[in-house]
Amino acid sequence: xxxxxxxxxxxxxxxxxxxxxxxxxxxxxxxxxxxxxxxxxxxxxxxxxxxxxxxxxxxxxxxxxxxxxxxxxxxxxxxxxxxxxxxxxxxxxxxxxxxxxxxxxxxxxxxxxxxxxxxxxxxxxxxxxxxxxxxxxxxxxxxxxxxxxxxxxxxxxxxxxxxxxxxxxxxxxxxxxxxxxxxxxxxxxxxxxxxxxxxxxxxxxxxxxxxxxxxxxxxxxxxxxxxxxxxxxxxxxxxxxxxxxxxxxxxxxxxxxxxxxxxxxxxxxxxxxxxxxxxxxxxxxxxxxxxxxxxxxxxxxxxxxxx
Amino acid sequence: xxxxxxxxxxxxxxxxxxxxxxxxxxxxxxxxxxxxxxxxxxxxxxxxxxxxxxxxxxxxxxxxxxxxxxxxxxxxxxxxxxxxxxxxxxxxxxxxxxxxxxxxxxxxxxxxxxxxxxxxxxxxxxxxxxxxxxxxxxxxxxxxxxxxxxxxxxxxxxxxxxxxxxxxxxxxxxxxxxxxxxxxxxxxxxxxxxxxxxxxxxxxxxxxxxxxxxxxxxxxxxxxxxxxxxxxxxxxxxxxxxxxxxxxxxxxxxxxxxxxxxxxxxxxxxxxxxxxxxxxxxxxxxxxxxxxxxxxxxxxxxxxxxxxxxxxxxxxxxxxxxxxxxxxxxxxxxxxxxxxxxxxxxxxxxxxxxxxxxxxxxxxxxxxxxxxxxxxxxxxxxxxxxxxxxxxxxxxxxxxxxxxxxxxxxxxxxxxxxxxxxxxxxxxxxxxxxxxxxxxxxxxxxxxxxxxxxxxxxxxxxxxxxxxxxxxxxxxxxxxxxxxxxxxxx
Numbered sequence: 001x002x003x004x005x006x007x008x009x010x011x012x013x014x015x016x017x018x019x020x021x022x023x024x025x026x027x028x029x030x031x032x033x034x035x036x037x038x039x040x041x042x043x044x045x046x047x048x049x050x051x052x053x054x055x056x057x058x059x060x061x062x063x064x065x066x067x068x069x070x071x072x073x074x075x076x077x078x079x080x081x082x083x084x085x086x087x088x089x090x091x092x093x094x095x096x097x098x099x100x101x102x103x104x105x106x107x108x109x110x111x112x113x114x115x116x117x118x119x120x121x122x123x124x125x126x127x128x129x130x131x132x133x134x135x136x137x138x139x140x141x142x143x144x145x146x147x148x149x150x151x152x153x154x155x156x157x158x159x160x161x162x163x164x165x166x167x168x169x170x171x172x173x174x175x176x177x178x179x180x181x182x183x184x185x186x187x188x189x190x191x192x193x194x195x196x197x198x199x200x201x202x203x204x205x206x207x208x209x210x211x212x213x214x215x216x217x218x219x220x221x222x223x224x225x226x227x228x229x230x231x232x233x234x235x236x237x238x239x240x241x242x243x244x245x246x247x248x249x250x251x252x253x254x255x256x257x258x259x260x261x262x263x264x265x266x267x268x269x270x271x272x273x274x275x276x277x278x279x280x281x282x283x284x285x286x287x288x289x290x291x292x293x294x295x296x297x298x299x300x301x302x303x304x305x306x307x
Numbered sequence: 308x309x310x311x312x313x314x315x316x317x318x319x320x321x322x323x324x325x326x327x328x329x330x331x332x333x334x335x336x337x338x339x340x341x342x343x344x345x346x347x348x349x350x351x352x353x354x355x356x357x358x359x360x361x362x363x364x365x366x367x368x369x370x371x372x373x374x375x376x377x378x379x380x381x382x383x384x385x386x387x388x389x390x391x392x393x394x395x396x397x398x399x400x401x402x403x404x405x406x407x408x409x410x411x412x413x414x415x416x417x418x419x420x421x422x423x424x425x426x427x428x429x430x431x432x433x434x435x436x437x438x439x440x441x442x443x444x445x446x447x448x449x450x451x452x453x454x455x456x457x458x459x460x461x462x463x464x465x466x467x468x469x470x471x472x473x474x475x476x477x478x479x480x481x482x483x484x485x486x487x488x489x490x491x492x493x494x495x496x497x498x499x500x501x502x503x504x505x506x507x508x509x510x511x512x513x514x515x516x517x518x519x520x521x522x523x524x525x526x527x528x529x530x531x532x533x534x535x536x537x538x539x540x541x542x543x544x545x546x547x548x549x550x551x552x553x554x555x556x557x558x559x560x561x562x563x564x565x566x567x568x569x570x571x572x573x574x575x576x577x578x579x580x581x582x583x584x585x586x587x588x589x590x591x592x593x594x595x596x597x598x599x600x601x602x603x604x605x606x607x608x609x610x611x612x613x614x615x616x617x618x619x620x621x622x623x624x625x626x627x628x629x630x631x632x633x634x635x636x637x638x639x640x641x642x643x644x645x646x647x648x649x650x651x652x653x654x655x656x657x658x659x660x661x662x663x664x665x666x667x668x669x670x671x672x673x674x675x676x677x678x679x680x681x682x683x684x685x686x687x688x689x690x691x692x693x694x695x696x697x698x699x700x701x702x703x704x705x706x707x708x709x710x711x712x713x714x715x716x717x718x719x720x721x722x723x724x725x726x727x728x729x730x731x732x733x734x735x736x737x738x739x740x741x742x743x744x745x746x747x748x749x750x751x752x753x754x755x756x757x758x759x760x761x762x763x764x765x766x767x768x769x770x771x772x773x774x775x776x777x778x779x780x781x782x783x784x785x786x787x788x789x790x791x792x793x794x795x796x797x
Contacts, residue, residue, distance in 0.1 A: 115774030
């Protein structure tokens with residue numbers, strides 16, 4: 001039972017990070033019908049920005065601001081940095097290709113992903129960067145927390161999960177309850193018709209990239225707070241994020257959250273009960289099963305092809 | 308080599324060929340009939356049949372090891388032939404079938420591993436070479452078929468992600484299968500060693516001859532290339548080839564015309580996989596070993612860059628792409644040669660943008676003067692700012708112009724690199740006159756970043772160059788060097 005609770009907590013933490021990444025995919029796909037391969041690398045850059053700002057603020061062993069402010073500041077820095085990056089990627093790598101055949105922006109996105117990964121390696125090297133959150137206030141983030149039976153839910157995990165859910169709620173609010181969100185939904189539904197109704201499509205797309213990249217930045221920081229980050233995490237994180245988006249139904253916001261959590265649980269339980277080595281295989285099987293039996297995902301609408 | 312398109316030689320009076328839109332045909336004519344001496348030369352070159360180009364190319368290329376005795380050059384030539392084969396295989400799926408297959412490199416790996424399984428001490432199986440290669444090709448085609456199965460229901464992005472996941476899965480499997488219920492299947496990260504060399508005409512093919520890379524593998528690879536090239540050319544002009552192209556242009560219309568779309572997709576996956584697996588067996592036999600990490604994302608991007616640069620859909624194009632990108636990656640390894648390439652690209656870029664005009668002169672003179680001024684300022688400030696390593700020759704001359712500090716503060720690389728990116732991207736957005744003014748410092752900053760940041764780690768720099776080529780191509784010239792320009796008909 002204890003193992004089960006522990007694995008559930010692990011799955012929830014992992015899943016909320018996947019969900020944040022998946023939301024970025026889903027948003028961009030919903031509006032542009034484009035699979036943004038570079039999204040995983042934006043996530044990676046986010047975790048590096050967090051690390052850099054953390055060092056500027058004195059590192060974890062001797063921070064110049066209180067802990068809560070530290071975490072808020074590095075998250076904000078990652079949000080801002082990633083948004084700028086996302087907008088730049090959209091403006092220079094995708095916008096010129098908006099009317100090209102479908103395969104063109106995909107290849108361009110591959111190039112962007114490769115470029116970002118190697119640029120980061122050129123500038124910061126391949127060695128892992130550890131946030132070293134354990135030395136923050138003598139390990140308070142790990143030692144304090146809530147006890148569930150014999151298992152302790154540490155503060156750090158609570159922070160990760162709560163931040164992820166707050167972000168998702170904010171996003172949901174933004175998309176369903178504001179004018180910009182309405183414009184986004186309209187663009188996603190039918191771009192040309194939305195443009196004829198006077199919606200500025202370019203602005204909506206930029207806004208979408210800002211949202212998606214900001215979430216990737218948050219995910220990057222949340223990831224970095226728990227495990228050391230390096231320049232290659234973007235590739236696998238991107239794959240998992242997209243898988244989560246597909247499972248939930250691409251284009252659907254609650255779907256991406258559900259997909260991320262399912263993926264997190266699946267991975268965590270496989271690692272706990274089967275083997276750590278084969279969790280990728282299991283995730284792949286889930287993806288294939290969904291692709292075959294329910295390609296529209298859990299919450300997606302079936303795509304009707306019009307001629 | 309040119310890929311003479313089916314509508315290459317007829318005049319407008321003949322009307323378009325059967326099955327061709329008249330407007331598209333005229334569009335093609337328009338492009339063909341370029342005026343002037345260049346145009347007539349091109350028209351005459353187009354009359355040379357494709358097989359003559361192929362023979363000429365093979366003859367010149369096979370002379371290379373004779374002229375050049377260095378083992379390094381021969382090895383690079385061999386690798387380039389492998390790249391050409393891989394590009395030809397990927398061209399089937401991406402160029403003809405129009406399916407984005409990101410698991411292609413895994414199929415290359417499947418080929419290499421299969422050959423290693425049936426011709427090494429791993430399981431104690433040592434099949435004769437020809438049989439082993441045959442088994443490899445069949446297994447490769449079958450795995451390609453399996454990978455293609457999802458393509459029946461998925462298109463575009465979904466297919467891309469499933470195949471990319473397949474690549475990741477291949478990595479996981481090969482790395483972790485050194486302990487499957489206690490059995491060592493793939494050697495894990497340490498790979499499989501002591502793979503049999505090719506054994507042809509009663510001899511083991513020697514990799515090395517008196518300590519130098521032997522030419523036998525090179526000629527075998529070249530022969531395989533010639534066979535594959537010709538075979539694929541026939542396939543391209545067969546019923547199947549035409550069906551593939553119609554599938555690429557519009558799957559829905561193809562299906563409406565009664566084409567077995569699913570079978571065609573699977574066929575193109577299998578053909579591509581077979582070529583990749585064949586190449587994999589060559590690779591495994593030459594290196595006498597296989598490791599999982601050889602077949603990963605980097606190689607995928609390399610091969611995609613070749614196909615896109617050459618022009619996906621054109622056989623001659625993708626071969627040309629491999630011929631450019633393969634050696635380019637090797638040249639960039641050496642800082643001296645990389646430097647020459649970089650400055651040539653800079654000058655070429657300025658010439659290409661402004662042609663022979665006053666602007667070109669102003670920009671070049673301005674950049675040179677700007678550089679010397681900066682250099683004087685920096686050396687006046689502190690001698691150590693320009694005391695960077697000075698090599699002889701071109702590098703020495705450049706060091707009098709670019710500021711190369713003896714010691715680079717850790718904040719300089721990120722700020723200058725990101726600054727350069729920002730400036731270069733902004734240049735594409737702003738007003739022409741301002742752009743001209745900003746171009747000079749941007750060019751100089753590019754040289755600074757190149758000398759101080761990029762050349763410090765050539766391995767990473769090569770891949771950044773690839774990424775830039777890929778993005779730039781997609782935006783500026785998606786049809787590549789020799790690819791057919793896609794004409795949208797609405």
